[in-house]
Amino acid sequence: MIHHIDLTASTNDDARDPQYRHGDVVWAEEQTAGRGQRGHVWSSPKGENLTFSVVLEPTFLPANEQFLLSEAVALALTDTFAAHGIDTRIKWTNDIYAGDRKLVGILIEHNLSGGTLSRSVAGIGINVNQSAFDPALPNPVSMAQLRGRYFDRATLLNAYLESLNRRYAQLEAGDKDGLQRDYRMRLYRLGEEHPYRFPDGTTAPAVMEGVRPSGALILRHEDGAVREYLFKEVEFVL
Structure with a gap:
């Protein structure tokens, strides 16, 4: 209702x-x-x-x-x-x-x-x-x-x-x-390289690979390393 x-x-x-x-x-x-x-x-x-x-x-x-x-x-x-x-x-x-x-x-x-x-x-x-x-x-x-x-x-x-x-x-x-x-x-910026900001204030480019059922964001970094980030561990730079 x-x-x-x-x-x-x-x-x-x-x-x-x-x-x-x-x-x-x-x-x-x-x-x-x-x-x-x-x-x-x-x-x-x-x-x-x-x-x-x-x-x-x-x-x-x-x-x-x-x-x-x-x-x-x-x-x-x-x-x-x-x-x-x-x-x-x-x-x-x-x-x-x-x-x-x-x-x-x-x-x-x-x-x-x-x-x-x-x-x-x-x-x-x-x-x-x-x-x-x-x-x-x-x-x-x-x-x-x-x-x-x-x-x-x-x-x-x-x-x-x-x-x-x-x-x-x-x-x-x-x-x-x-x-x-x-x-x-339907993810925004999927497969594209863009900068991301981390809790220490630094930014770095990465490619979004997807999201886990847990909600963790999967990013591939410039050195080829694939890492997962939970909410508040990374944010978009727009």
């Missing part, structure tokens, strides 16, 4: 309420304290975009494979955009890019029970009809800017939820290889 509200601090925080069960959606017209990855704030003008959280209960998924759920969530977005004539790529870990511009931010938060996931909340912010952005943002873009037309947000949300249901069913059926294959094919 979609719970459409006018104002909240954070849809992810709201979706933690036990009243919401698997498949429920909290959609807010405005968030006052929306969160992005790496501690960033997600802001959006009221009524122009989609800011929502989906509650999922993937109790079948081992905790060490939780990134597969992230893959399903992200792939459902690329599926939805493709159906609307927009080619997109997944920027590890979860941003969705159109060309070199950011269209979607995703923040997924998990609860564990023993060795499996018990409850996950996928917070998603899609730039839908916004035409003017804060100049401090490095590279935003909206669907309206890309396609030159207005999009009905409720229709778009329902289209995404249908795509998510298909990708989640693929995950639940155990088709991990299929998800991994599709995710890899």
Whole structure:
């Protein structure tokens, strides 16, 4: 069920309420304290975009494979955009890019029970009809800017939820290889050499080879060494 509200601090925080069960959606017209990855704030003008959280209960998924759920969530977005004539790529870990511009931010938060996931909340912010952005943002873009037309947000949300249901069913059926294959094919900058930044502030060029089910990014360095990096151990230089 979609719970459409006018104002909240954070849809992810709201979706933690036990009243919401698997498949429920909290959609807010405005968030006052929306969160992005790496501690960033997600802001959006009221009524122009989609800011929502989906509650999922993937109790079948081992905790060490939780990134597969992230893959399903992200792939459902690329599926939805493709159906609307927009080619997109997944920027590890979860941003969705159109060309070199950011269209979607995703923040997924998990609860564990023993060795499996018990409850996950996928917070998603899609730039839908916004035409003017804060100049401090490095590279935003909206669907309206890309396609030159207005999009009905409720229709778009329902289209995404249908795509998510298909990708989640693929995950639940155990088709991990299929998800991994599709995710890899849609990775932003796959097979290209670009600079990456490391925690000590240094940068070095490397070629992205793929992503493990754990979420580790696989990079091949100039010396031929292949290394794996988890979230916060490396970041893109844009």
